[in-house]
Amino acid sequence: GAVVSQHxxxxxxxxxxSVKIECRSLDFQATTMFWYRQFPKKxxxxxxxxxxxxxATYEQGVEKDKFLINHASLTLSTxxxxxxxxxxxxxxxxxxxxxxxxxxxxxxxxxxxx
Amino acid sequence: xxxxxxxxEALRLQEGESSSLNCSYTVSGLRGxxxxxxxxxxxxxxxxxxxxxxxxxEKERLxxxxxxxxxxxxxxxxxxxDSATYLCAVHISGNTPLVFGKGTxxxxxx
Numbered sequence: 001g002a003v004v005s006q007h008x009x010x011x012x013x014x015x016x017x018s019v020k021i022e023c024r025s026l027d028f029q030a031t032t033m034f035w036y037r038q039f040p041k042k043x044x045x046x047x048x049x050x051x052x053x054x055x056a057t058y059e060q061g062v063e064k065d066k067f068l069i070n071h072a073s074l075t076l077s078t079x080x081x082x083x084x085x086x087x088x089x090x091x092x093x094x095x096x097x098x099x100x101x102x103x104x105x106x107x108x109x110x111x112x113x114x
Numbered sequence: 115x116x117x118x119x120x121x122x123e124a125l126r127l128q129e130g131e132s133s134s135l136n137c138s139y140t141v142s143g144l145r146g147x148x149x150x151x152x153x154x155x156x157x158x159x160x161x162x163x164x165x166x167x168x169x170x171x172e173k174e175r176l177x178x179x180x181x182x183x184x185x186x187x188x189x190x191x192x193x194x195x196d197s198a199t200y201l202c203a204v205h206i207s208g209n210t211p212l213v214f215g216k217g218t219x220x221x222x223x224x
Contacts, residue, residue: 002160032209043216044158044201049209093157101146101205103212105157 003027004096006106013084014114021079021109023094029074030096034103035067038091050077084113116141120202120215127222130191135218137202138184147185148212149178150201158201161187192222 003026013019023033031052036044048069049057056069066088068080077096081088089112095105121136139147146165150158162171164180171178175196177188187200199219203212 004157006157034211044214046211049211051209091155095157097209102160102163103148103203103205104160105150108155108157110155 002098002102002104004094004104004106006092006094006109008109009107010110010112012112012114015085016083019081019084019111021081021092021094021111023077023079023096023106025075025096025098025104028096028098030077030098031074032097033071033077034095034097035069035077035079036093036095038093038108040091044093047079081111084111086113089113116204116206116213118202118204118213118215120200120218122218123216124219125221127189127192127220129193129222129224132188132190132192134189135187135200135202135220136184137187137215139202139204139213140183141204141206141213143207144204145207146205147180148203148205149185149187150203152199152201152217161200189220192220194222194224196220197222 005024007022033050035047047062050069050071052071058064071077093108095103097103118139149161152158162178167182169180175190179186199217201217202215
């Protein structure tokens with residue numbers, strides 16, 4: 001149990017376009033989901049906390065207009081990278097919180113902006 | 115300030131050479147301590163949650179223990195497939211995000 005999926009696993013886009021990444025909890029309902037960014041050989045960097053039905057809470061330094069987060073249901077959160085630029089290229093990972101506050105991660109999405 | 119420190123940063127073991135990874139924490143409260151394994155290019159894989167001092171959990175060659183100040187991840191007779199980055203994180207209170215350590219990169223050489 002406790003499976004989190006992400007789609008797509010890889011995406012390549014042109015500079016200036018927007019990209020949407022989906023995060024789904026497949027066998028449980030998650031009231032809270034988290035979005036992370038990770039650079040090669042670096043630690044996870046929390047971007048935002050996403051609560052179902054309410055606005056996301058962004059970490060300091062993360063542009064909320066750049067990284068749009070929607071948590072429309074208890075099983076789906078989306079991250080949209082708007083007007084992507086090469087510096088947005090990274091590995092994006094979501095996670096979902098479940099019973100007793102255990103947290104499970106998705107497989108990640110590799111974004112490359114040309 | 116809530117802080118999680120993992121040591122060593124990197125560890126190289128021969129196959130079969132048992133060892134331990136350390137995660138020390140100074141936090142205002144502890145609702146749970148988590149261990150994850152992360153392979154390159156993948157999301158972290160959940161291993162264990164520990165909730166109170168004295169608790170121990172095991173899974174195959176891994177055993178996690180918890181005291182009031184630190185947690186250890188013991189690896190018994192490791193195999194090359196145990197090579198990965200091991201992450202420790204603590205959940206402090208309410209709906210706050212996990213506080214992560216920087217991880218230990220484990221390499222097991224055949």
